[in-house]
Amino acid sequence: MEKRVPEHGPALSEKQRRHWQDTYQRLPGMYGDEPSAAAVHAAQAFRARGAAQVLELGAGHGRDSLYFARSGFRVHASDFSSAGMAQLRQAARAAGAAESVTVEVHDVRRPLPLGDGSVDAVFAHMLLCMALSTEEILGIAAEVGRVLRPGGVFVYTVRHTGDAHYGHGLAHGDDIFEHGGFAVHFFSRHLVETVAGGWKLEEVHPFEEGELPRRLWRITQTKPS
Template sequence: MKTGQELARAQQDRWQAAYEQNRWLHGAEPSAAARWTVRLFGAAGIDDVLELGAGHGRDALYLARQGFSVHATDFSESALDQLRREAQAEGLDDRVTAALHDVRDPLPPADGTVNAVYANLLLNMAFSRAELRSLVLEIRRVLRPGGLFVYTVWSTDDTGYGRCEDLGDGLATKDGFVGRYFDEGLVRELADRWELGGIEPYQEDSRRLFRITQAKPAA
């Protein structure tokens, strides 16, 4: 298996190429997770969101259309270029900013300054368990007390689980893409020192996933 740095670079190149080859790699419609999250954040009085792993922006644009200010990050410049063009075309560039960032590095916001973080299918990408723990700690750091973190991941109940080439450390690969399937134990491990609001299994198209909601303790 490649070292963490080698794997990260190879995956960045793989995703960059995929976005360059397919302008709407994930489709134009928002994910089911984004539709659900809009209702949650709206009910909580949140109006600004940090989205990690935004890709070409189908969810970021949807959030902006619903009135949220969105700071979107991804490690693919091609994906972010598309997001910026679409935001400008829709007149949403006053609500959407996009920045190149690899979440293996510290998150840019200062401590306790972010109201909500959203990450759809980011945490099940090519991260070691140590990198996942570090990322979740970073998210906790930048959230204000009481701030919300919503993320989704592939579940081990998904039909693809166990059918990909095993790379060790819970990672597997198919068609050049590397990822991880989550069980409830890993979700709860990553929720240590958080207020866990829910681990909800759901299905989108043929995929089986978890939607996780957790909050940074208020004190």
């Protein structure tokens, strides 16, 4: 058996992009049509704050983006998988939601292609805990803060260091561990608070998902007005 060695930086990120691309091509609509529980909560939080324009980062094949559109929001959905975005584009047309959902292939490690203060709310389910370095995560948070309007809300979910997979599998450093081809950056509470630096941290809500089960936090933070 070939011994695998840890990877870092662009090499790991590109390998993960290809892995997700292949996964979406082999398993179209792999997460089904129903929205995640995190998206249902986020829609309520966004509506309570009067949001109209929602940015979803790491939208995958778009089940949550379509849910936001059905809930009356205008949605800008992005993901680094062209296969996932093609599936979302097709699903939006089939659902008659094409005018409410803008789809864009984008690597979140690059600056967001949106203007300052141009969105009311941002949602990211399991994106920030992908194969991203701490530095890249903080860069993404800064970009989210740039494109959010003052008082805008950011809801994201991450697997955390209490998860059963933390500390096991192929270690890539920086609390990134790989299982079954998927690399995960497990969040500590310190990292959550660092990401929220300069924001109002509203909530860190623990929940479980999947068969392991995966242990996650749902974080809600607000940009100062």
